[in-house]
Amino acid sequence: MIQFHHVTKTYPRTHTHALRDVDFEVKKGEFAYITGHSGAGKSTLLSLLLRRILPTEGHVYVAGQDITRLRERRLPHLRRAIGMVFQDHRLLSHLSALENLTFALRATGNRGNMEQRALLALRQVGLAHKRKAFPIELSLGEQQRVAIARAMVTNPPLLLADEPTGNLDPDTAMEILELLNDVNIKGTTVIVATHSRDLVDRFKRRTLVLRNGELVRDDDRGGYSL
């Protein structure tokens, strides 16, 4: 599904090597953690997958396509194939939970049955009853579930989550992780960037460990140890 082929990313202004010769592959339908301390390169890795930045060296492939060579007008098509969940959820505060989802559908050119599709996605994260609530009226855990529903409402084959449990208490964090696991069971490839030792140890899946931009470990049932 995704492949990093000897990827190096340097930020010339700060002379920072965010990633050094990172080389790995995640197959379709896999669930993988990207772990490491702050500044290890997790967010850079996700930004490269979304093609928000370009690698200094190497190539990044998504669904067999070298996205480093992708033309600008093709970027929306790449991003429609990727659902993205952030630590701060990035829900639009002036829209209800349901409207946040229909907004994503409308932005990607979907027109028919938007409300039904959005409601179905909310139902899958257990929040159909809160469809009219605005983000401020939801708990942090509920906000993150709505964000996951928004990421999945367009049925992307790949879901990226950048510290999705960073602001949550341990129980709610586990709920979110179970939700991401459900998403994965239904066939979506899921990549979670996190530095939460608890989650990675309790919910053991393939773990890629980054340290100072280098991929130092790649375990199929890894746990957190750095």
Added chain:
Amino acid sequence: MSYALAQAMRAIRANWVASVSTITTMTLSLTILAGFSLVSVNLNAVLQNLQNELQIAAFLDDGAPVNQLVDTIRSWPEVASVDFVSKQQALASMVQSLPSLRQAAALIDNPLPNTLEIRLVDPAQTPVVRTKLAQLPGVNHIEDGSDAVNTFLAINDALRVGGSILIVVLLSAALFAIVNSIRAAIAQRRTEIEVMRLVGATRGFIRSPFLIEGFLLGLISAVVTLGLAVPGYQFIVLRLSDQLAFIPFVRDNATLGEIAGLLAALSVLVGLVGSAISVSQYLREPA
């Protein structure tokens, strides 16, 4: 489209201070442009009038071959008409204008020469025709009103150059006002735009509300400007037409409509270009 329009309206309302400021700047710029355009059009009309009245007078020697001269001059392509005024007609005309000269005129021989009054197709050809006339036998002296026309032409040229500079300055002011206003709208909707980009919205989808916003700001500015300029011009013409009777104030709807249409189109264009500049800066992707 309705979504983009609704978003644009929402942005204008949400950033109403920036929107009002932009509309004010654009209206001021456009009103000055409208005033300049109307002055220019009227000056052109004065010039046209003056040029139409301009004729060349060729004073002839006694015994000059009048008929031959008239035929020659009439055959020139620059010439619209030639009228012969005999010395008797000239004196009679002078006495009619100045009756006090009647007795004096009776006492002396008629000192006035025979004259050919020549009107040109294009008054700009005056120097050419003047040179050709000077070479004709029997032509003693030539007079024309080109000095007055040249003065007006110089004023018109200066106005055109000054006006061009003014247009650039005013349109730049309007453009920067729009760019700032759209930037404020973009800043306010940063999260929304970020979400749109990440879920895979096309550039066109993200850009359209801002382009519509720029279009609407331009359109509103144009409407306000015309709302001020049209009655303002009518009022000025009404007040000045009696006092400045020599100015043929432009009143025809076609010319005034053309100016209004151009101003409106310019305003909308500035709105669109300004917002396109702002959005393209923000939506640039790494390449």
